[in-house]
Amino acid sequence: MTTPTKMAVVGAGSWGTTFAKVAADAAERNADDGTICLWARREAVAAEINDSHTNSQYLDKIRLSQRISATSDLREALSDANVVVLAVPAQTLRAQLHEIRDDIAPGAVVISLMKGLERGSDARMSEVIGDELGIEPAQIVVVSGPNLAMEIAREEPTASVVACADEEVATRIATLISAPYFRPYTNADVVGVEIGGIVKNVIALAVGICDGLGMGDNTKASVITRGLAETTRLAIALGGQLETMAGLAGLGDLVATCSSPLSRNRTAGRLLGENLSATEVGEAMTQTAEGMKSAHAVLDLARRNDVEMPIAEAVVGVLDGRLTIEGMARQLLGRDLKSETNISRESD
Ligand SMILES: NC(=O)C1=CN([C@@H]2O[C@H](COP(=O)(O)OP(=O)(O)OC[C@H]3O[C@@H](n4cnc5c(N)ncnc54)[C@H](O)[C@@H]3O)[C@@H](O)[C@H]2O)C=CC1
Numbered sequence: 001m002t003t004p005t006k007m008a009v010v011g012a013g014s015w016g017t018t019f020a021k022v023a024a025d026a027a028e029r030n031a032d033d034g035t036i037c038l039w040a041r042r043e044a045v046a047a048e049i050n051d052s053h054t055n056s057q058y059l060d061k062i063r064l065s066q067r068i069s070a071t072s073d074l075r076e077a078l079s080d081a082n083v084v085v086l087a088v089p090a091q092t093l094r095a096q097l098h099e100i101r102d103d104i105a106p107g108a109v110v111i112s113l114m115k116g117l118e119r120g121s122d123a124r125m126s127e128v129i130g131d132e133l134g135i136e137p138a139q140i141v142v143v144s145g146p147n148l149a150m151e152i153a154r155e156e157p158t159a160s161v162v163a164c165a166d167e168e169v170a171t172r173i174a175t176l177i178s179a180p181y182f183r184p185y186t187n188a189d190v191v192g193v194e195i196g197g198i199v200k201n202v203i204a205l206a207v208g209i210c211d212g213l214g215m216g217d218n219t220k221a222s223v224i225t226r227g228l229a230e231t232t233r234l235a236i237a238l239g240g241q242l243e244t245m246a247g248l249a250g251l252g253d254l255v256a257t258c259s260s261p262l263s264r265n266r267t268a269g270r271l272l273g274e275n276l277s278a279t280e281v282g283e284a285m286t287q288t289a290e291g292m293k294s295a296h297a298v299l300d301l302a303r304r305n306d307v308e309m310p311i312a313e314a315v316v317g318v319l320d321g322r323l324t325i326e327g328m329a330r331q332l333l334g335r336d337l338k339s340e341t342n343i344s345r346e347s348d
Pocket residue numbers: 011012013014015016040041042058087088089090092096113114115116147148149150286287288290
């Protein structure tokens with residue numbers, strides 16, 4: 001007999017809550033005894049999930065399964081959990097893990113849902129998890145793909161990627177989250193899957209800037225496509241696979257995020273394009289737009305690996321107030337002419 005899954009989801013924002021719903025609906029479909037406990041920072045959010053089975057601040061009008069319980073006591077959520085899911089803002093993860101490292105059961109599989117790069121260390125979230133918890137890559141899973149939370153919460157059919165160095169673990173987690181409306185594929189390329197999710201947020205800021213400036217689809221398609229080229233260069237330099245970048249966690253997520261009005265990163269970019277400063281955009285956003293903070297780390301990581309990322313560089317220039325949005329277009333269009341198909345590190 002296999003042990004029933006006891007899942008703890010750390011972070012009851014849009015994606016943490018939606019992922020808990022997916023796992024609960026998958027358990028229902030698999031007719032297993034799995035339970036899901038969501039940790040919410042605020043007691044009121046936990047109480048609403050327990051009493052009304054809703055989380056109205058993040059997922060308006062979405063009903064959650066009765067298999068999902070919630071608590072604002074993190075130790076209680078983690079108690080005996082054999083699968084721990086992390087869905088907090090990337091820049092807060094290390095401090096959070098530091099606090100709870102002794103409360104995570106040895107042998108638990110830890111899943112990262114986050115799409116950010118740590119500023120200062122340029123570490124991917126799977127690397128932060130490995131550092132802070134001292135666990136093996138076979139225990140660390142990354143879930144990423146074209147996964148706008150609200151669409152999944154509404155049960156609109158969606159595919160995703162479950163990445164782990166150990167393919168058996170990836171398959172086990174994929175089974176655990178395979179809901180009637182959510183289809184996960186496995187992939188052993190953790191680096192490529194994570195880089196796709198991180199960099200698309202920066203490219204979505206650039207596409208949002210185009211929106212803010214009132215530019216049309218040619219401009220946005222050009223940014224998306226060349227954005228994929230620079231994302232691919234970085235992923236390959238770090239050991240990722242070309243095929244991953246053409247898949248759900250690369251092209252798929254880039255297209256979803258850059259096209260959707262639901263995207264927080266694209267929205268933040270639009271506000272930048274409407275001439276708000278990065279500080280003003282930060283104040284206007286009520287949910288996490290990871291690209292606003294990760295962009296600097298992406299550029300730093302690229303420079304350390306001799307990878308050119310002109311779009312990321314221009315976005316960082318705008319965020320830092322060194323480049324105007326009009327100057328951004330001039331800078332990108334003024335570059336030396338190149339072959340399109342060169343995926344080598346040096347140039348674009
Ligand atoms: N919302 C989406 O559609 C998707 C989001 N993601 C990624 O998931 C991660 C989480 O994003 P969302 O759930 O959308 O964000 P959110 O802004 O909706 O929720 C963030 C959650 O983290 C908590 N939190 C905020 N500051 C914290 C801190 N200092 N310490 C601990 N917890 C804190 C908040 O209370 C909230 O529960 C991000 O890395 C994002 O890129 C990935 C795929 C889809």
